Amino acid sequence: MIKNIASYTTLSLTICFILYDVSFSSNETVNLSKEHSTEGLDLNYTVLDDTSKDSNLLASNELFTPYLGKSFVGFKEALAFRESGGDYFSVNTYGYLGKYQFGTETLKMIGIKNSAKFLKNPKLQERAFIANAERNKWILRRDIKNFVGKRINGIIVTESGILAAAHLAGPGNVKKYLRSYGLDNFADGYGTTVYHYMKRFSGYDTSFVKPNKEAKAI
Incomplete structure (x- = not known):
């Protein structure tokens, strides 16, 4: 009997101790700020600093330009890059000569007689590109109507491809290419063909260019 009373007393005291410990823990505010503080430590981060990254990009020779897609501006800039790297x-x-690599005879046809001044005038070069494209579009207007959408040498003919090829080879050679269904494939002095330009510059929006027989840059 005395042994049983002692056991009950021990059990009661254990329960009371557990309840007291739980109550104390729930009321205590745990403060980790001191235990886990970084104050006074020499921190060495391995994350790349964005500023230094941008500086490295700016210091490189990479040229970053907005994506112009298949717009007319995209067309003329892509063509200029292929012709001269975009160098006026x-x-x-x-x-x-220039950003679009004009020959002197072509320049004369669009009203430019002084090639030295032309080379030093970026605005004139841009006007020359538009005028030449307008003139070529007028010369090739029937071929654009008859061949756009057809497949020649495995590629779909587009207006932008025709105009790019005319810039490379002249409208007469583009007519020969189209009307021979690709058999008469002119190549320039570096071996670049009408076919290559028809493929490379296909699908751009050249609706901005209006056919104009008398187009002049000046």
């Missing part, structure tokens, strides 16, 4: 002051080994 470029002269190639055959004497073709």
Whole structure:
């Protein structure tokens, strides 16, 4: 009997101790700020600083430009990059001039007689590109109507492809290419063909260019 009373007393005291410990823990506010503080530590982060990253990009020779898609501006800039790397002051080994690599005879047809001044005038070069495209579109207007949408040499003919090829080879050689269904494939002095430009510059929006027989840059 005395043994049983002692056991009950021990059990009661254990329960009371557990309840007291739980009550104390629930009322205590745990403060980890001191235990886990970084104050006074020498921190060494390995995350790349965005500022230094941007500086590295700016210091490189990479050229970043907005994506122009298949717009007319995208068309002329892509063509300029292919012709000269977009350099207004470029002269190639055959004497073709400027950002779009014009020959002197073509310049005369659109009203430009002083090629030296032309080379130094970016605004005039841009006007020359538009005028030449308008003139070529007028010359090729029937071929654009008859061949756009048809497949020649495995590619779908588009208006932008026709105009790009005319810039490369002249409208007469583009007519020959289209009307021979790709058999008469003119190549320039560097081996670039009408077919290559028809493929490379296909699908751009050139509706901005209006056919104009008398188009002039000046």
